[in-house]
Amino acid sequence: MTSQRLKKVQQPVIPDVAALIRQYSDTISLGQGMVHYAPPPSSMEILSEFGAQESVHKYQGVNGDPQLIEALREKLAAENGIVVDRDRFIMVTAGSNMAFVHCVLALCDPGDEIIMMTPYYFNHEMAATMANVRPVLVPTTADHQPCPERIAAAISPRTRAVVTISPNNPTGAVYTEAALRQINALCHQHGLYHICDEAYEYFTYDDARHFSPGSIGGSAAHTISLFSFSKAYGMASWRVGYAVVPAHLRDAMAKIQDTILICPPAICQQVALAALQVGRSYCRAYIESIDQVRRLCLDRLASLRPRCHVPRSCGAFYLLAEVESPLPAMELVQHLVRDYGVAVIPGNAFGITDRCCLRIAYGALTETTVAEGLDRLVAGLDALMPSRNGGCLA
Numbered sequence: 001m002t003s004q005r006l007k008k009v010q011q012p013v014i015p016d017v018a019a020l021i022r023q024y025s026d027t028i029s030l031g032q033g034m035v036h037y038a039p040p041p042s043s044m045e046i047l048s049e050f051g052a053q054e055s056v057h058k059y060q061g062v063n064g065d066p067q068l069i070e071a072l073r074e075k076l077a078a079e080n081g082i083v084v085d086r087d088r089f090i091m092v093t094a095g096s097n098m099a100f101v102h103c104v105l106a107l108c109d110p111g112d113e114i115i116m117m118t119p120y121y122f123n124h125e126m127a128a129t130m131a132n133v134r135p136v137l138v139p140t141t142a143d144h145q146p147c148p149e150r151i152a153a154a155i156s157p158r159t160r161a162v163v164t165i166s167p168n169n170p171t172g173a174v175y176t177e178a179a180l181r182q183i184n185a186l187c188h189q190h191g192l193y194h195i196c197d198e199a200y201e202y203f204t205y206d207d208a209r210h211f212s213p214g215s216i217g218g219s220a221a222h223t224i225s226l227f228s229f230s231k232a233y234g235m236a237s238w239r240v241g242y243a244v245v246p247a248h249l250r251d252a253m254a255k256i257q258d259t260i261l262i263c264p265p266a267i268c269q270q271v272a273l274a275a276l277q278v279g280r281s282y283c284r285a286y287i288e289s290i291d292q293v294r295r296l297c298l299d300r301l302a303s304l305r306p307r308c309h310v311p312r313s314c315g316a317f318y319l320l321a322e323v324e325s326p327l328p329a330m331e332l333v334q335h336l337v338r339d340y341g342v343a344v345i346p347g348n349a350f351g352i353t354d355r356c357c358l359r360i361a362y363g364a365l366t367e368t369t370v371a372e373g374l375d376r377l378v379a380g381l382d383a384l385m386p387s388r389n390g391g392c393l394a
Contacts (some may be wrong), residue, residue, distance in 0.1 A: 009129045013122060013349035016098070017194050020337050030375040031343045033169060033317065035363045037234045037286050044272035050267050058137075060263040064242070068273045069352035072242055075276060080201070081215030087179035087220050088220050091253055091326025092264040092272075096199050096228040097240030101127045101258075102223055103195055103243070106252040107160045108133045114195075115154050115162045117146050119320065119350035119357075121169050121197070134158070137351055143311045144173035144320070150183040155186075161193040163187070167200040167210065167315025170359040172314050172349045174208035183332040184213045187222050194219070199241075200316040202283050203363075205291045206313035213246055231363075232283045233275040240264070240272040290317055293362050293370050299373045300358075307385045317363030320347065322384050325356040332356060332384060342373055 014032055021027045040046075042325065049128075050056065063069065069090045076082040084090055093099040100123070105322075116124060118137045128135045136148045136159070151162060162183055166175035187194040194213055201210045214225040222379035225244040227233040245253055258264075275282070297319060301310050306322045325332050329346030337343050347357025365373060 005130065005132060009126050010122065010349070012126070014346055017333065017337075017343055017345060020334065022281075024337055026122040026342060027337055027341050027343050028036055028048065028369075028376060029364065030360045030362065030373055030377065031345050033231070033361045033363060034236050035231060035234050035286065035290070035317070036366050036369075039050070039234050039238075039271065040278040040282050043233075044279055046270050046274050047267070050270055051390050056266050060266050060269075062257050062263055063089065064272065065265050065266065065269040066067050068092060068276070069267045071245045076214075078242065079280065080198075080212040082212055082225060082244055086247060089246055090242055090244055090345065091240045091330060092240065092269060093257070093259060094228045094239040094241070094264060094268075095230060096197065096243070097123050097127075098239075098261070099226045099241050099243040100124060100195070100197070101131075102253055102256045103161070103193075103226075103245075104128055104133055105256050106249050109194055111158060112160045113156060113158045114160060115151055117126065117164065117252050119144070119347065119352050120163075120171050121165055122349045124163060124353075125351065126166075133160075138169075139316045140173075142169040146175055146179050146183060148179060148186060151183060152186055154328055155190055155192070155337045158245060159190070159192055161195050163195045164213070165197040166204055167208075168318075169195065169200065169316055170318050170345070170347075171311065171320045172209065172313030172316045173203055173311070177209070177211040180211055180213045181216060184216050184219055188219070191222075192248075193222050193224055198224045199226065199231055201227065201291070202232045202280060203316050205285060205294060210315070213315045215221055222250070224249075228327045229272050231274060232280075233272075235271065235275065238268045238270050238271055268299060272345075289367060292367055293365050294319075296367070296370050297360065297374060299364050300378050302379065304381055304385070307313055308381060317361060319360040319362070320349075320350075321358050321360060321381075323358060323381060327356070327384065329356050335384055336377070336380045340376045340383075342376035342380060344377070360380050 113134045113136045115136045214223045229240040309322045345359040
């Protein structure tokens with residue numbers, strides 16, 4: 001029998017949509033959050049050399065490869081303003097999702113609470129529920145910015161942490177520095193941890209700027225920063241992420257890492273180190289092209305107004321479209337795949353249950369491939385939403 005704990009956890013939506021896509025092999029996916037490019041060629045060159053030394057086949061350090069950790073220390077200081085000294089440490093994990101699970105287990109007992117913004121990232125909500133921790137959901141503003149006053153009102157004696165994701169999945173919103181500073185101060189005031197998911201740190205557009213709360217003076221003891229190689233360096237399948245964690249959590253995090261992973265895979269860390277040595281400049285040109293795709297998506301979806309509304313999105317590679325549909329979101333997704341050959345993710349996976357929303361991921365598209373995907377999506381939504389005269393064409 002399945003445990004009662006797991007029965008409370010939502011079904012992961014990405015595999016469900018992927019299974020649907022496999023039934024219709026010509027489907028263009030605007031579903032899973034990936035970039036269209038591969039890791040730097042130089043990071044692949046190390047594969048032919050890996051394994052020559054016997055030592056690499058033995059268990060490695062629980063926190064990660066020392067060379068990679070030192071390179072990350074330099075990157076964090078130069079790019080994020082986060083100084084990693086005796087007050088905090090770096091742990092390399094198998095993706096930032098694993099780092100988040102580590103945090104939940106290290107910080108919380110069953111029955112404790114973690115505050116999350118809605119729409120939330122579904123794997124965060126699933127991880128908390130899986131650990132018998134209660135996600136407390138706090139609505140964001142109409143343009144998906146966090147509201148510190150609402151967060152403050154949601155704090156209870158069982159609250160252990162507040163989670164922010166910026167740039168945001170699933171909305172593409174980039175949280176303002178002012179709001180993040182307010183939330184970080186709120187956590188400090190109430191003795192809470194601020195867990196900052198920064199996996200999309202490089203993906204900002206227009207006048208948006210990414211800000212790392214871990215750079216705030218005096219924040220080291222209560223701020224946890226999560227990062228990933230999956231997005232910026234096209235390394236989704238290599239599963240390399242890392243966390244910057246307060247020093248007093250070192251033993252707890254080590255217990256969890258040693259139990260679940262023992263140590264991060266050596267070969268993946270070597271690929272990550274080589275990618276990091278190439279640096280942010282490798283990603284910059286691709287991000288400029290992704291921005292062009294973003295603009296094309298926004299322009300095409302604008303033709304469906306007012307039946308389709310997309311709030312301002314200046315980060316990550318997602319748009320969250322609110323659509324006027326008589327169908328539940330997942331049923332609408334099924335129609336789009338089956339009848340129009342295009343896949344998106346239903347908003348209910350992100351905790352949106354009071355209206356029909358769809359997450360559109362455009363990072364895997366290029367300027368030469370986006371047109372067909374958008375043609376299918378716009379045609380499908382136009383047909384499946386009520387007409388401007390009030391009728392329904394579905």
